[in-house]
Amino acid sequence: MKQVNVPQLPLQGPRDLELQFPDGWDVEICNMVGFDRAAITNDEIRAALKKPQGTPAFGDLAKGGKEVAIIFDDYARASK
Secondary structure (H helix, E strand, O other): OEEEEEEEOOOOOOEEEEEEEOOOOOOOOOOOOOOOOOOOOHHHHHHHHHOOOOOOOHHHHHOOOOOOOOOOOOOOOOOO
């Protein structure tokens, strides 16, 4: 049997889910881009918010407005 460990529950104390497959199966692990990069720091987050890529700064986008909504996708929950 081939054993593959799949990471799960990143926000609840990461642990692996052990899966086993028959030896005759061709099993390949396809990680998402950036999975092995170091986590970004708070300073890097602040810098990115001050100068986002491909769009004007948030302050410029909000000029003349009275309310702002910023939406983040939560990878720990399913989204559609």
